[in-house]
Amino acid sequence: MNIWRSFIEALESLISNKLRSSLTILGIVIGVGAVIAMLAIGQGAEESITGSIQGIGTNLMFVFSGGSEEVNNPKPLTLGDAEAIADPFQAPSVIGVAPTLQGNAEVSFSGESTVTSVIGVTPDFSPVRNFNVSEGEFINEVHMLGQAAVVLLGTEVAEDLFGRKAGLTGETVRIEGQPFRVIGILEEKGGSSFGSQDDQVLIPMTTAQARLIRRSTRDSVDVIFIQAITAEAVPQATEEIAQILRARHRTAIAEDDFTIFNQQDFLETAAAITGVLTIFLGGIAGISLLVGGIGIMNIMLVSVIERTREIGLRKALGARKKDILVQFLTESSLLSLSGGLIGILLGWIISLIVGSIAAANDADITPLIGMDAVLLATLFSTAVGLFFGLYPANRAANLEPVEALRYE
Amino acid sequence: MSEFVVEARDLRKVYIMGDVEVHALRGLSITVDPGEVVSIMGPSGSGKSTLMNMIGCLDRPTSGDYWLDGERVENLNDDQLASIRNRKVGFVFQTFNLLPRATALANVELPLRYAEKVKDRRKRAKEALEAVGLGDRIKHRPNELSGGQQQRVALARALVTNPAIVMADEPTGNLDSKSGDEIMELLLRMNADNGTTLIIVTHDPEIAAFTQRIIHIRDGVVEHETKGAKQ
Numbered sequence: 001m002n003i004w005r006s007f008i009e010a011l012e013s014l015i016s017n018k019l020r021s022s023l024t025i026l027g028i029v030i031g032v033g034a035v036i037a038m039l040a041i042g043q044g045a046e047e048s049i050t051g052s053i054q055g056i057g058t059n060l061m062f063v064f065s066g067g068s069e070e071v072n073n074p075k076p077l078t079l080g081d082a083e084a085i086a087d088p089f090q091a092p093s094v095i096g097v098a099p100t101l102q103g104n105a106e107v108s109f110s111g112e113s114t115v116t117s118v119i120g121v122t123p124d125f126s127p128v129r130n131f132n133v134s135e136g137e138f139i140n141e142v143h144m145l146g147q148a149a150v151v152l153l154g155t156e157v158a159e160d161l162f163g164r165k166a167g168l169t170g171e172t173v174r175i176e177g178q179p180f181r182v183i184g185i186l187e188e189k190g191g192s193s194f195g196s197q198d199d200q201v202l203i204p205m206t207t208a209q210a211r212l213i214r215r216s217t218r219d220s221v222d223v224i225f226i227q228a229i230t231a232e233a234v235p236q237a238t239e240e241i242a243q244i245l246r247a248r249h250r251t252a253i254a255e256d257d258f259t260i261f262n263q264q265d266f267l268e269t270a271a272a273i274t275g276v277l278t279i280f281l282g283g284i285a286g287i288s289l290l291v292g293g294i295g296i297m298n299i300m301l302v303s304v305i306e307r308t309r310e311i312g313l314r315k316a317l318g319a320r321k322k323d324i325l326v327q328f329l330t331e332s333s334l335l336s337l338s339g340g341l342i343g344i345l346l347g348w349i350i351s352l353i354v355g356s357i358a359a360a361n362d363a364d365i366t367p368l369i370g371m372d373a374v375l376l377a378t379l380f381s382t383a384v385g386l387f388f389g390l391y392p393a394n395r396a397a398n399l400e401p402v403e404a405l406r407y408e
Numbered sequence: 409m410s411e412f413v414v415e416a417r418d419l420r421k422v423y424i425m426g427d428v429e430v431h432a433l434r435g436l437s438i439t440v441d442p443g444e445v446v447s448i449m450g451p452s453g454s455g456k457s458t459l460m461n462m463i464g465c466l467d468r469p470t471s472g473d474y475w476l477d478g479e480r481v482e483n484l485n486d487d488q489l490a491s492i493r494n495r496k497v498g499f500v501f502q503t504f505n506l507l508p509r510a511t512a513l514a515n516v517e518l519p520l521r522y523a524e525k526v527k528d529r530r531k532r533a534k535e536a537l538e539a540v541g542l543g544d545r546i547k548h549r550p551n552e553l554s555g556g557q558q559q560r561v562a563l564a565r566a567l568v569t570n571p572a573i574v575m576a577d578e579p580t581g582n583l584d585s586k587s588g589d590e591i592m593e594l595l596l597r598m599n600a601d602n603g604t605t606l607i608i609v610t611h612d613p614e615i616a617a618f619t620q621r622i623i624h625i626r627d628g629v630v631e632h633e634t635k636g637a638k639q
Binding site: 005012013016309310313314315316317318319320321322323400401402405 | 461464466467486487490491493494495499501505507509518519521522523565
């Protein structure tokens, strides 16, 4: 009896009992559907989180003042520190440095006002933090030298003050009562793990120092954003920056008065969290697959009992143990395989629905169905059918022909 | 090697049911010549069915020797027995035992599927169905056929492998007398045309009367033999 023949026969037998076959595979359909959907959503969430972290600026590191709790009187970071880090001889792994001064201030325009964060930046802020303007121009060296009273608005601030996000270049807003000319609007970034990046305004660093944000040390800065040449160079760059700052701040050994944070840390944390989440969801889905397999075993056992006479007849006509075994195994694996294929379809539909619900709620999750997940589901469901079909098939194969023929 | 197609010597079969031993066969010996038509009669509990299972290689005796068409069978394993049944024995059952979902053709083809390297399965199955007069019913399923037609399909299935013997267990038991007579006629014609050895197990003296030799079984041994009407 060849495989093709037993495949056709198994198919006929399953089709002749449509309702039962479809109820039997329901467990597998739901199991595989759940696995596919969960993996797709998990992967989509990971992509989304990774994407939003990368959106902050590639290969980014942050340096701010203050180290572990034991370190007393940390020295503030200064523009001098930033310049030293920007020196390619001292820190060859660094490609961009953007010191910032940050504070909160009231921004107003003809009666409308909002309190938002005002950041004093250098022209390098744009490439380092991956901030671009949707209209107008970014802060440049001329603005810096002239301590110009110019400002770039985030879209949320623009919305609050003007009720629109475009066509605002050339308007004048007041920050803490001082007039600033709007030279551009920042591209919309959306929310991130650091709060909205659209609810802020940027002004030249020099202007901030001179007119808005006073610090005890004249040239101190709050956060220095640093871009490494590549993602792989981040650890190297971290080391170089630490060396420079230790030397400049004359810190004792193991008492750094600054902290260097990099994006890689965030990415790794996020990947670990979503990885655990995916395993967790996949595990739950796997349990339903197991339950589906037991359902198949149950039905196959019933089917063996029902068809005892048929098995007896086949044996009387010359079927060997192997023939009966193959017949029942083909049936059970065909059952679970078709359940698996329908389940893949179901999982795809579920992840489409979840994707559109997420999109409707402004959460940027696009579920991704990997080829590996599909392949895994197909193989796994067939294996489930084979495994759970083995016991019933073996029982059928070991029936005594005399007993089986006499069975009523 | 023997000149008999069926030769059984001192067959014993003991079933153990709980702690009771049931002696179904108690040293039974029979022989059947090739081409012979034999019937086996006996009251229920006489060991008639057990004997039929032994002759049809569905079961093994507890002790004794058995040759079927020159092959010793009593020590073969399950798969070897399956192969012997496939090649040498055709079964006709009281309840037909057709696969309900399969067509007449597929039912007749079934034993050939379990045989090794058979060519023209479909053609042979079709010829067997034509031989029993069902050439126009090959695509019908059992529930679309009358009892007599179903038993004819079963007959075609028994004959399609050209077996050494055909075992018929109450072949007319579930049929009205007209269909029953037709089946008997067909069986005897097969015997006359092909020389197939025929062994019929029955309660019915009228059926037994069609055969050459009637073996009466009682309490697991051959009680006596009588001649039937067919010579």
